[in-house]
């Protein structure tokens with residue numbers, strides 16, 4: 001489990017997803033999850049992975065044992081987290097300190113109190129004994145061959161209350177042999193200018209190597225982390241996607257991207273930054289939280305452009321509306337088509353879809369008008385990429401892409417007095433010159449329609465067997481009209497290799513669903529390379 005990083009030790013990217021990240025409400029990691037995340041983080045190239053608190057629970061103890069056996073770390077060193085010894089005891093006899101050593105992690109982070117009020121109220125000991133606990137625990141772990149970092153809990157609040165005591169904690173830890181003393185904004189209440197001022201002063205007054213650990217309670221954790229770096233901190237503690245206690249911690253990804261791209265600091269091995277979007281999403285999958293679409297750098301919307309004016313400038317040079325090239329972080333630029341689109345948006349979207357609009361201003365103008373009319377009726381194309389592509393192709397070809405011609409459809413919902421119900425749908429259509437009538441049942445009227453459409457078409461188009469309806473969303477657009485309102489349905493469909501979304505709008509949910517289904521099938525056939533029927 002020893003890493004052979006190509007990075008030097010002068011700046012540390014320290015990840016605490018498996019310890020502080022796991023403190024987020026809603027995250028419950030198994031040992032296997034922790035191992036999977038550790039592999040992703042090591043592949044990303046962080047220097048340190050804090051794996052948890054060995055001895056605090058069986059899961060964290062097992063994680064260290066298994067990580068040792070199962071992971072061949074390429075970049076990261078594994079870190080065990082724990083606290084200083086108990087008051088009035090000896091570090092060498094403290095079972096909690098023993099568990100840190102038993103984890104066999106080469107690095108230990110000790111959490112230490114640095115706020116006088118916490119020492120007196122939470123530890124219920126004297127200020128001097130707290131310093132002795134730090135000195136004893138750090139030097140004992142050093143004597144056992146461990147590298148030691150010390151997290152000064154509540155440092156910034158403690159510094160405001162009693163700066164001399166807070167600094168004496170830093171000095172004690174550093175003089176006892178801690179390689180880095182980390183100033184923690186545990187309650188997350190600090191702002192960047194405050195962090196910068198305190199870190200500068202503590203650095204000047206103590207000469208200790210300093211790190212920063214920022215919680216995000218003011219929404220400033222990333223900014224506070226970078227402010228600390230500006231003031232001379234050379235160790236940043238972060239979590240993937242900002243997971244952490246309460247509202248979270250400094251998000252690893254924007255911090256690392258800023259260091260690499262804005263500070264020109266080489267903190268990852270070569271080529272790793274380009275894996276950032278993938279790794280952020282992969283970790284989201286393991287923790288079972290949908291990645292935020294709006295996360296800086298790695299969100300799917302991070303480089304998605306909606307406004308027509310932006311698109312018109314981007315057409316000339318993408319840098320005009322992007323702070324970096326998305327490929328640097330493994331993300332992609334996307335054009336969104338909506339009623340805020342202009343001609344340039346459509347041209348760029350056409351290019352993205354591989355559709356040649358041939359610089360035809362009249363055609364592009366027509367598409368813009370059509371999108372705006374349809375959006376006024378309730379359609380939304382930014383969320384229904386496939387319906388937009390069908391609309392665009394219809395304008396380019398001068399006729400809609402028709403794989404089948406619907407004569408009629410019908411859905412029946414039968415409720416019975418005993419509480420049971422049945423749903424049945426009949427679809428009548430023409431495909432490749434044949435009139436087909438198909439009936440099917442389903443667990444709801446839309447499911448029955450979906451099945452009837454499949455029954456009708458799958459002999460002619462066997463490619464449809466692969467399609468799966470994976471998501472279905474309904475929105476009432478004019479709620480004030482109650483049941484008279486317009487209904488918008490968005491359907492996501494998958495063929496096992498990709499996913500696409502389609503939209504339908506009508507005055508009832510079944511008709512809106514039918515439109516979205518028709519588009520979903522037409523697009524599925526288009527993707528499968530089937531030529532539309534004449």
Ligand SMILES: CC(=O)SCCNC(=O)CCNC(=O)[C@H](O)C(C)(C)COP(=O)(O)OP(=O)(O)OC[C@H]1O[C@@H](n2cnc3c(N)ncnc32)[C@H](O)[C@@H]1OP(=O)(O)O
Nearest residue numbers: 053055056057083084085086111112113122123124153186
């Ligand atoms: C800011 C942070 O996020 S730090 C990380 C916090 N993470 C966690 O707490 C998650 C894991 N924690 C746990 O599983 C448990 O709290 C344990 C195993 C660590 C301790 O459990 P318990 O022994 O039952 O104690 P409990 O949680 O009630 O209280 C913590 C004890 O540690 C003491 N303590 C707190 N900080 C320190 C410190 N820096 N150094 C030494 N002792 C400390 C407290 O005074 C308290 O002592 P007490 O038992 O004499 O009252």
Ligand SMILES: CC(=O)C(=O)O
Nearest residue numbers: 020151153154184186
């Ligand atoms: C150590 C830690 O997690 C904190 O102070 O917030």
